[in-house]
Amino acid sequence: MSPSHEPWYRHRPPPWPVPDNPYAPEGYGPPPRPPRRRWPVAAAALALLLLVGAGVYALGERHGSSRAGSNRAGPRNSAPPTTAPPTANARPTPKPSHIPTNEEIARQRGSGEASAWIVDDRTDLPRRTIPTEGLWIVGDTAVQAVYKKVVAHRLSDGAELWSVSLPTPVCETPVNPTPDGKIVIVLQNVEAWTGARCNQLRMIDLRTGKPGWHKELTETGTGDDTIIVDSAISGGTVAIVQSMKAAAYRVADGRKLYDIPMEAPGKCYPGRVAGGSRLLVVADCAITALEKAYDQVREIDPATGRVRWRYRTEPGRRIGQVLSVAPAVITTVHRESHADDWRVVALGPDGRARRTIDPRPKGFKHCDDSVNTSANAQACREAIVGGGLVLLGGADRVGAYDLVTGKLVWGVKSEGTSNGYVPLRVGPGRTGFVYELGTFGKAGRVFRAGPGGVETIKDMLRLPASTARVEFGMGVVGENAYVGERLVLTPAGLNGNDTQHEPRMLSFAP
Known part of the structure; x- marks a missing residue:
């Protein structure tokens, strides 16, 4: 039976006209989201540069007329030429993008559209793409680390409340701060683009x-x-993996608490950590015999290091x-076929597998159809767990599975009018809040759905048309947070080239 005829697929007509989007051909979803940087390794940085920088440049070239008229500082090409016309081989200089101001967004807000604010940071950056690091919601602020500073913005209006300058660029940040709002950031030891080490720890109080x-x-x-x-915070402890070894430190004062040992001596090496209300350590095991190689995850007491x-x-x-x-809910993939053979595994309080779910028959891909076991273990915005459910998103569908029974509770599939679905939060009555990404010419929305599929859909936020182009750049490749009824978006990286400048944060609320 083809997926389009399976009972759970209830097609939803487009809620408003959708212009053609040449950057997302029919049958394709959003481009793969780059892994969060944990280094300064040139190869990975180049991949991000090509994805974000070149992608933005391509949009600027294709839609140059809509990006003209900027009042931004930087190169301009509005004056008439004073020399001979360029030859056929000359390449035109792209005009800077126009970033709408908060006043423009408010003035152009249509009936039923969400309110919005934007952060257009003009900090001088090196002429390359700089990955953004972290998006933490602490109290009534959204905090982010970018390049050599950490900045907090008020959630209600985006106003900058404080910033902390850093001596060198950021390498790595934990997903979660401590319960009282403290974070430990890993910095490079030098400013250099190559040859740097990620060995400088700095604690900052995000409140x-x-x-x-x-x-x-x-x-x-x-x-x-x-x-x-790689780093993760749980309670008052920050765990840090260095290559194949790991240790834990007290966030309050930086004192080393304990080493996180290899297990089955010489066979299981700590590789990644995951934090929050629990502390998990993911290890690579039996790596000298690939046919027997396996992975291990263990929960440890953040205060003592005792294995639970x-x-x-x-x-x-x-x-x-x-x-x-x-x-504890993880995904597993086959060592050779990778994302083509994946499962969701829900673990019980004792670490035993309670339920294994195979979402492939319903067309769900593993974390945007990619697997990166060397990057942040918690970087999968296509999945959210809560209320006994796991919500899975993708290029053209979203659905909820029961973690106890393994059965699909509900699902919605589009007709190709969306650029992707990102689950945001599990709601009451086994519902889910979902961000439907917009396209270059059509704004996205936040909706709620539940058992009953398409008949239960209710729009929570209809994002404004005036920010659709900016939203597209952030929504497809970037970070997001959903707090209360507010959606916050940030891009995966910022380009130091003024002609490819994009804003740093965008937020919507009713």
């Missing part, structure tokens, strides 16, 4: 903007280099992403 302690990670040269690091439980995959399977730490 006040006050910086705290600073320390340097120790490297012995025995599997604990800091070219690649362990779960290991079957040989030949890897842990893809940690979708939730409480309850």
Whole structure:
């Protein structure tokens, strides 16, 4: 039976006209979201540069007329030429994008559209794409780390409340701060683009903007280099993986608490950590015999390091992403076929597999159809866990599975008029809040759906048409947060080239 005739697929007609989108051909969803940076490794940075920088440049070239008339500082080409016309091989200089102001957005707001504010940061950046790091909602502020500063904006209107300057660029940030709003950021040791180490720790209080302690990670040269690091916070503890070793530190003062050991000596190496209300450690095991290789995840007590439980995959399977730490819900993928063979595994309080779900028959892809087991273990915005459900999104569908029974509770599939569905939160009555991404010419929306599928859909936010182009750049490749009835979007990176400048944050509310 073809997917279009399966009972759960209830096609929803487009709620408003949709112009042609040449950047998302029929049958394709949004481009893969780049993994969150944990380094300064040139190859990964180049990939992000090509994805974000080149993509924005392509949009500017294709839609140059809609991006003209900017009053931004930077190169302009409005004056008539004073020299001979360019030759056939000359390349035109792109005009800077016009970023709408808050006043323009308010003035152009249509009936039924959400209110919005925008952060158009003009900080001078190197002429390359700089990945953004972290999006933390702390109290009534949205906080973000970019390049060499951490900035807080008021959720109600986007006003900047404070900023902290950093001596060197950011390498890595945990997904969650401590319950009292403190974060530990990993910085490069030098400004250099290549050859840097991610070994500088700095604590910042995100509620006040006050910086705290600073320390340097120790490297012995025995599997604990800091070219690649990963970090996570649980309670008052920050866990940091350096290459194949890991340790835990107290967030309050930076004091080392304990080492997170290898297990089955020489066979299981800590590779990634996941934080929040629990602390999980993902390890690569038996890596010298690939046919027998497997992955392990263990929950440890953040304060003492004591292991509470362990779960290991079957040989030949890897842990893809940690979708939730409480309850523990992970994805597993086949070591060779990767995203083509994936599952959702819900673990019980003792670490035993409680339910394994195969979402492939309903057409769901693994975290935007990508697998990156060297990046942030919690970077999968296509899945949200809560209320006994896992919500899965994708290029043209969204649905909810019961973590106890493994059955699909509800689902909605589009006719190709969307650029993707991102689950935001599980709501009451087994419902889900979903961000439907817009296209270059059509704004997105936030809706709620539940058991009953399309008949239950209710729009919560209809995003304004005046910010559709900016939203497209952030929504397809970026971060998002949904707090109360407010949606916050940030791009995956910022380009230091003025002609490819894009804003840093965009938020919507009723």
